[in-house]
Amino acid sequence: MNYxxxxxxxxxxxxxxxxxxxxxxxxxxxxxxxxYTPGVAExxxxxxxxxxxxxxxxxxxxxxxxxxxxxxxxxLGDIGPEAGMPVMEGKxxxxxxxxxxDAIPLCIRSKDTxxxxxxxxxxxxxxxxxxxxxxxxxxxxxxETRLKQDLDIPVFHDDQHGTAIVVAAALLNALKLLDKxxxxxxxxxxxxxxxxxxxxxFLIRMGAGDVVVCDRKGVLNEETSFNDAQRDMAxxxxxxxxxxxxxxxxxxxxxxxxxxxxxxxxxxxxxxxGEGIVFACANPVPEISFEDALEAGAAVVGTGFSxxxxxxxxxxxxxxxxxxxxxxxAKEINMEMMIAAAKAIAGCVGDAQxxxxxxxxxxxxxEAHKAVAAAVAAAAKETGVARGK
Numbered sequence: 073m074n075y076x077x078x079x080x081x082x083x084x085x086x087x088x089x090x091x092x093x094x095x096x097x098x099x100x101x102x103x104x105x106x107x108y109t110p111g112v113a114e115x116x117x118x119x120x121x122x123x124x125x126x127x128x129x130x131x132x133x134x135x136x137x138x139x140x141x142x143x144x145x146x147x148l149g150d151i152g153p154e155a156g157m158p159v160m161e162g163k164x165x166x167x168x169x170x171x172x173x174d175a176i177p178l179c180i181r182s183k184d185t186x187x188x189x190x191x192x193x194x195x196x197x198x199x200x201x202x203x204x205x206x207x208x209x210x211x212x213x214x215x216e217t218r219l220k221q222d223l224d225i226p227v228f229h230d231d232q233h234g235t236a237i238v239v240a241a242a243l244l245n246a247l248k249l250l251d252k253x254x255x256x257x258x259x260x261x262x263x264x265x266x267x268x269x270x271x272x273x274f275l276i277r278m279g280a281g282d283v284v285v286c287d288r289k290g291v292l293n294e295e296t297s298f299n300d301a302q303r304d305m306a307x308x309x310x311x312x313x314x315x316x317x318x319x320x321x322x323x324x325x326x327x328x329x330x331x332x333x334x335x336x337x338x339x340x341x342x343x344x345x346g347e348g349i350v351f352a353c354a355n356p357v358p359e360i361s362f363e364d365a366l367e368a369g370a371a372v373v374g375t376g377f378s379x380x381x382x383x384x385x386x387x388x389x390x391x392x393x394x395x396x397x398x399x400x401x402a403k404e405i406n407m408e409m410m411i412a413a414a415k416a417i418a419g420c421v422g423d424a425q426x427x428x429x430x431x432x433x434x435x436x437x438x439e440a441h442k443a444v445a446a447a448v449a450a451a452a453k454e455t456g457v458a459r460g461k
Contacts, residue, residue, distance in 0.1 A: 089161040090168070090175075095131070127200065127401060136201045136394055137178045138163045141188060143208040144231065144266070147355040153179030156206060163205060163230075163390075170441045171391030173398065175203070185211050189218050200398050201226040201405075203390065209266040210299035226397045226405045232270035234386030237393075237410050238432070239271050239329055239351060240278060241417035242384050245431040246349045246372040248423075252326060258282040260325045262318055262359065263332035264292055264302050271329055272305055277407060278414070282311040284325070287332075290317040319344070327351070330359035342368035350374070353384050372428050381429035388417050388435055392444025399445065401460035402452040409451040416440075416447035 083089075098104045105111050115129040127133040138160045142153035160177030167175035178195070180188055188211075192202060202225065204216060212229055219227045228234070247254060259280055261272045264287035272283045285292040285305055291314055294306045314321050322328055322341045327349040330337065334357030342350060342365050350370040352358035355377075362380045365373045374382035393413050397405055420433040420440040433440035452458040 083158060089158075089165045090177075123197075126197070131174060132198060133200045133401070134172075134398055135174045135176065135199050136167065136203050136398075137176050137192075137195070137199055138167070138203050138205050139178045139180065139192060140204075140206045141180050141183055141208075142206070143183060144206045144212075146206070147357070150208065153181050160205060163203075166387050167203075167391050167394065169391075170387065170436075170438065171395040171445065173391060173394050183211070185214055188215055189222075192219060193222055196223050196225060199225065200401075201228065201394055203394065204229040204231075206231060207266075209269070210301050212266045213269075213299075213301050220404065224403050226394070226402055228390070228393070228405050229266065229270075230386055230390050232266045233274070233405075233410055234389040234393075235267040235331065235353075236270040236274035237389045237414045238384055238386050238417065239353070240274055240411075240414040241388070242351060242374055242382065242432050243275070243327060243329075243349065244414070244418040245421055245426055246327070246374075249426060249428060249431070250347070250349070250371055255279045255281045257326035258284065258312060258324070259327045259329060260284050260286065260318070260321045262286045262328065262330045262336065263354075264305070265331070267331040268329075269301050269305050271331065272309055274410070274414075276308060278411060283309045284312070284314055284321045285309050286318045286321055291315055291321050328359075330354055332359060334358065335360070337365075339364055339368035342370050345370070347371045351384055372431060374431065378435070382431050383435065384432065385435050388432065388440060389413055389444065392416075392441040393448050395441070395445035396448030396450075397452060399460065400449045400452050400458035402449075402457045403459060404457050405448075406452075406455055406457060408455045409448045409457075412447040412451035413444050416443045419443065 096107045098107050119125045140156045140160055142156040143150045145151050145156045145159055156179055164175035164177055167173040180191055182188055216229045261268050264285055272285050275283055292306045294303050319341050323344040325345050330352045333354055337360040348370055349372045350365040351374040352360050353376045358375050362373050362375050374384045376384055420443055
């Protein structure tokens with residue numbers, strides 16, 4: 073199937089992938105009077121006295137916006153907020169299908185950080201959490217940081233943290249297959265944008281032995297970094313003090329994680345790793361094809377594509393993660409909750425099932441999403457950020 077052509081046809085048929093459906097009937101005077109005026113005045117007054125009642129008396133508790141400014145849509149780049157709508161709608165459909173979360177696409181027509189932050193803050197009272205999506209670096213770092221400081225509901229940038237969580241889950245299981253430990257290996261991350269920086273931070277926090285981050289110029293260092301996030305990562309990473317190109321970094325590395333651009337990894341570069349792990353996640357064209365990476369000797373290969381084995385896709389993360397956070401009314405999504413999500417995803421593939429071409433559960437595995445939700449909720453309670461049961 074030509075997915076692109078068929079998808080365009082289907083989108084023309086669907087005319088949108090989500091819709092609003094009422095949860096109450098309004099087909100009589102009594103029902104209308106309870107759902108709307110005059111009865112609705114009573115819950116309004118209750119919320120006026122105690123804003124927290126908005127989580128009990130409205131759908132706020134289960135509603136999340138999927139927010140973009142259209143500057144980093146998939147692998148398409150800055151195509152604008154309206155052009156990003158199909159992706160945001162798709163994300164909302166996945167929220168509902170896999171997490172039971174009501175999600176609303178919000179595409180903001182601004183690239184100004186202050187405007188975006190202010191807009192989200194003004195709308196936050198309508199939602200139980202905030203999901204940021206496809207906002208380019210480095211503005212995405214500041215937007216998320218400021219919102220986390222100012223809001224008392226979970227704020228999550230999926231391109232950063234969702235990607236980091238699912239990559240970590242895949243890596244844990246790939247290492248199990250190869251009988252290696254995270255703390256003993258060297259990992260090369262190619263791509264120093266939102267996803268790459270977050271993956272590197274997350275793996276370091278989980279105890280990775282050495283993480284080397286590369287961008288277009290080669291191994292990241294403080295002198296050549298474009299922004300503060302990259303300079304900070306240059307300080308934290310590269311314990312082995314490797315310098316030079318991506319090819320230099322990959323020699324002898326145990327794992328390669330690509331969140332960069334198409335065809336930037338050769339077979340020779342994979343061969344230089346030995347029996348390594350290759351996650352080539354660039355979209356729509358990976359750093360190296362699944363077949364070429366295997367042919368070059370990689371022991372475990374993953375990509376972002378559903379038609380290949382080992383799809384590494386953050387759809388395994390965000391529905392369950394928000395489900396768990398919303399269920400306990402978490403005030404934030406912290407590192408412990410994210411680590412719990414990664415371990416829960418990895419744990420969904422038992423030792424008997426684990427193979428070189430099966431290191432992650434399938435995206436449509438509902439039990440996997442339930443496992444993530446339960447693990448996240450438990451971690452929220454353990455770390456004191458839960459405000460519900």
